Amino acid sequence: MSRRAACRLPLATPGLRVGLFGGSFNPAHGAHRAASLLALHRLRLDRVWWLVTPGNPLKNNSDLPGFEERVAFARAVARHPRIDVTAFEADHGVRYSYETVRLLTRRLPRVRFVWIMGADNLARFHLWQRWREIADLVPIAVVDRMGDSLAATASRAAQALGRHRIEESDAPLLATLSPPAWVFLHGLKSPVSSTQIRAARGAAARFSAP
Ligand SMILES: Nc1ncnc2c1ncn2[C@@H]1O[C@H](COP(=O)(O)OP(=O)(O)OP(=O)(O)O)[C@@H](O)[C@H]1O
Numbered sequence: 001m002s003r004r005a006a007c008r009l010p011l012a013t014p015g016l017r018v019g020l021f022g023g024s025f026n027p028a029h030g031a032h033r034a035a036s037l038l039a040l041h042r043l044r045l046d047r048v049w050w051l052v053t054p055g056n057p058l059k060n061n062s063d064l065p066g067f068e069e070r071v072a073f074a075r076a077v078a079r080h081p082r083i084d085v086t087a088f089e090a091d092h093g094v095r096y097s098y099e100t101v102r103l104l105t106r107r108l109p110r111v112r113f114v115w116i117m118g119a120d121n122l123a124r125f126h127l128w129q130r131w132r133e134i135a136d137l138v139p140i141a142v143v144d145r146m147g148d149s150l151a152a153t154a155s156r157a158a159q160a161l162g163r164h165r166i167e168e169s170d171a172p173l174l175a176t177l178s179p180p181a182w183v184f185l186h187g188l189k190s191p192v193s194s195t196q197i198r199a200a201r202g203a204a205a206r207f208s209a210p
């Protein structure tokens with residue numbers, strides 16, 4: 001591991017409860033922040049680390065803006081003392097979440113990590129590389145999202161992990177449970193998406209073009 005990589009991970013003391021929130025952040029937006037605050041509060045986390053991906057393995061990344069640009073904008077949007085925007089995956093040359101989680105849990109075995117994702121990602125979680133092993137490594141919190149709840153709870157991964165789902169009222173315990181364990185968090189249901197923001201920016205650019 002390089003000195004630079006070691007420097008770019010936030011400080012984490014044993015027992016700290018850390019939510020891992022991976023994303024393309026193209027661009028970061030208010031629902032990323034709101035989902036992080038919901039998870040911080042409902043899971044009794046100490047911090048949330050945003051893991052800006054060098055490129056989602058399931059997306060076409062040909063139009064993805066530069067990594068540093070997405071990190072800088074994410075930092076401007078996060079603006080919270082308990083949210084850290086990290087370049088962990090780029091620093092370590094990984095883009096599969098299984099590798100990220102394995103690296104982090106090995107390097108910081110006494111930190112209590114929780115993987116956080118929006119409901120759209122639970123709906124497609126069974127397509128991720130080694131998704132069952134991710135669920136064996138860390139508890140998972142799924143944040144409800146407008147239009148995605150039904151597909152998420154009926155998905156292959158949700159069904160396969162069904163008996164490991166805990167009651168939402170037990171969410172404060174999630175970080176202390178041995179995986180597999182997961183919870184579905186209601187209470188956000190935001191319609192905001194990066195897709196919508198990119199479309200609005202594109203329309204504005206076309207409108208103002210001479
Ligand atoms: N409105 C939202 N409500 C809940 N979770 C969200 C919301 N928007 C994004 N997320 C979650 O944030 C994480 C990062 O998402 P991402 O950066 O891909 O944003 P996005 O808005 O889904 O982007 P895109 O529209 O380009 O797919 C994912 O786990 C995603 O499910």
Ligand SMILES: O=C(O)c1ccc[n+]([C@@H]2O[C@H](COP(=O)([O-])O)[C@@H](O)[C@H]2O)c1
Nearest residue numbers: 022023024053056058096097098128129
């Ligand atoms: O590991 C995988 O196979 C995998 C497949 C799809 C998405 N992910 C991760 O899921 C997170 C959310 O991605 P996105 O593009 O929906 O923001 C991000 O950390 C991606 O690296 C990971």
